[in-house]
Amino acid sequence: MFKCSVCQKIYNTKVQYCDCGNDEFEEIPATKDSKSYAVNAQQLISWLIFGICIIISAWIWFGTDSPKPNHKPLPKKEVQNSQYIPSIDNIWDSTPAYNK
Numbered sequence: 001m002f003k004c005s006v007c008q009k010i011y012n013t014k015v016q017y018c019d020c021g022n023d024e025f026e027e028i029p030a031t032k033d034s035k036s037y038a039v040n041a042q043q044l045i046s047w048l049i050f051g052i053c054i055i056i057s058a059w060i061w062f063g064t065d066s067p068k069p070n071h072k073p074l075p076k077k078e079v080q081n082s083q084y085i086p087s088i089d090n091i092w093d094s095t096p097a098y099n100k
């Protein structure tokens, strides 16, 4: 790889003149290429973890919250219908304890 000494543009193959008109290039050793590849792999892993976190958070937001409104009203109605409160007059024993 060759880097222009004026505008720092990088060429994979050696060219006679850069786009800026310069004809002096610095040769870059090929080891930098493998380093950038390693950086790209790390970025890929970090983006992958970030994507998993986004998916999990979306699952928590939409996956667990959305069924609740469908299920919540039904048990409440059942509880209200099943509760029977008898009148206090039917339960209260108004006969005197000592009738003699």
Ligand SMILES: [Zn+2]
Pocket (backbone or CB within 6 Å): 004, 005, 006, 007, 008, 009, 018, 019, 020, 021, 022
């Ligand atoms: Zn240049």
